[in-house]
Amino acid sequence: MEKLNIGIILGSTRQGRLSPQVGKWINEIGQQHEDANFEMIDIADYNLPFLGTGTGKEQGIIAWQQKISNMDGFVFIVQEYNHSITGALKNALDSAYEEWNDKAAGIVSYGSTGGARAAEHLRGILGELSVASVRAHPTLSIFTDFTNSKVFQPADIHVDYVTTMLDQIISWSKALKTVR
Ligand SMILES: Cc1cc2nc3c(=O)[nH]c(=O)nc-3n(C[C@H](O)[C@H](O)[C@H](O)COP(=O)(O)O)c2cc1C
Numbered sequence: 001m002e003k004l005n006i007g008i009i010l011g012s013t014r015q016g017r018l019s020p021q022v023g024k025w026i027n028e029i030g031q032q033h034e035d036a037n038f039e040m041i042d043i044a045d046y047n048l049p050f051l052g053t054g055t056g057k058e059q060g061i062i063a064w065q066q067k068i069s070n071m072d073g074f075v076f077i078v079q080e081y082n083h084s085i086t087g088a089l090k091n092a093l094d095s096a097y098e099e100w101n102d103k104a105a106g107i108v109s110y111g112s113t114g115g116a117r118a119a120e121h122l123r124g125i126l127g128e129l130s131v132a133s134v135r136a137h138p139t140l141s142i143f144t145d146f147t148n149s150k151v152f153q154p155a156d157i158h159v160d161y162v163t164t165m166l167d168q169i170i171s172w173s174k175a176l177k178t179v180r
Contacts, residue, residue, distance in 0.1 A: 001035075001174070003035060003036055003037050004035060004036040004037070004072040004073060004170060004173050004174065004177070005036070005037050005039070005070060005071050005072050005073075006030065006036045006037065006038050006039075006071065006072065006073045006074065006075065006166075006169060006170070006173065007038075007039060007040075007041040007067070007068070007071040007073075007074050007075070008023045008026050008027055008030070008038060008039065008040045008041060008074075008075045008077060009041045009043065009074055009075070009076050009077065009089075009092075010023050010040065010041070010042050010043060010044070010077050011043070011076060011077050011078045011079055011085060011086050011088070011089040012077075012079050012081075012086050012088065012089075013042075013043055013044040013086070013088040017079075018079070018110070018146065018150070018152060019077045019079060020040075020042075021151075021152035022077050022108060022110065022140065022152060023040050023077045024040070025152065025154060026038075026075055026077065026108060026162065026166075027039075027040055029159065029162050029163060029166065030075075030166055032163075033166055033167075033170060035170055035174075036072075036073075036166075036170050036173070038075075041067060041071075043064075043088050043089065043092045044088075046060040046061075046063055046064045046067075046092075047060040048060050048061060048064055048088075048091055048092055048095050049061070050091060051091055051094045051095060061095055064092065064095055064096060065095070065096045065099050068096045068099035068100060069096075069099040071103065072103060072104075072173040072174075072176075072177055073103055073104040073105060073106075073169045073170070073172070073173030073176075074103065074104075074105040074106075074131070074169075075105070075106050075107075075108060075165075075166070075169065076089070076105060076106070076107045076108070076122060077108055077109075078107050078108065078109040078110075078115055078118050078119050078122055079109070079110055079111060079115060079118065080109065080110070080111030080112070080113070080115040080116075080117060080118035081118070083117040083118065083121075084117065084118050084121045085118045085121055085122050085125075089122075090125070093125055093129065097129065100126075100129040100130065100131050101129065101130040101131075101180075102130055102176050102179045102180045103130075103131050103132070103173065103176055103180075104131070104132045104133075104134060104168075104169050104172035104173045104175075104176055105126055105131050105132070105133050105134070105169065106133065106134045106136065106137070106165040106166070106168065106169045107119045107122055107123070107133060107137050108137075108138045108140070108162070108165070109137070109138075109139055109140065110139070110140035110141070110142055110145065110146075111142055112141075112142055112143070113139075114139025114140060114141055115139060115140070116139055119137060119139070132172055132176065134165060134168035134169055134172060135168065136161060136164045136165035136168050137165065138158050138161045138162050138165060140154060140158065145158070
């Protein structure tokens with residue numbers, strides 16, 4: 001079977017964001033899985049217009065939909081903004097539809113309560129997009145997994161759970177490939 005393609009989607013786009021550090025860590029752990037290719041997908045690279053403000057045919061939207069279409073599964077790097085996901089991530093989710101359908105995803109979140117509230121909002125949205133979200137959900141504390149809320153230094157305890165999550169994503173991504 002061909003290797004699966006798993007996209008690690010950075011949910012935040014602000015200047016000074018922490019998400020690239022978390023995405024890089026997941027990517028490094030992902031590289032140890034032989035049956036999947038992992039790659040970082042940065043929403044900021046696509047200059048997505050706010051949904052409905054343009055023609056819908058902008059180059060960034062076409063490239064975004066193509067990238068999502070090429071993936072078999074996803075890891076969402078989710079940060080909590082006002083108890084939910086970022087506006088940028090919601091807009092990116094809304095900017096594709098069929099490209100998401102019948103795929104699997106896992107969520108790695110962070111915030112003062114591990115980003116749990118944002119992650120649960122995302123699960124509901126993913127359900128509507130026919131993306132199956134796996135059970136394992138590593139939650140990172142902005143207080144203890146980041147030094148001065150800036151430099152990512154994850155506790156060792158998280159690594160095994162990330163591996164469990166990636167195993168679940170790979171298993172469901174393989175299964176859902178047969179549905180598409
Ligand atoms: C607009 C905004 C709202 C936030 N709201 C919350 C919140 O409701 N709960 C929380 O735990 N952290 C909250 N935070 C703190 C973020 O989780 C923290 O700044 C995190 O680093 C943001 O992710 P990023 O660095 O990738 O942008 C908020 C941050 C911003 C910028």
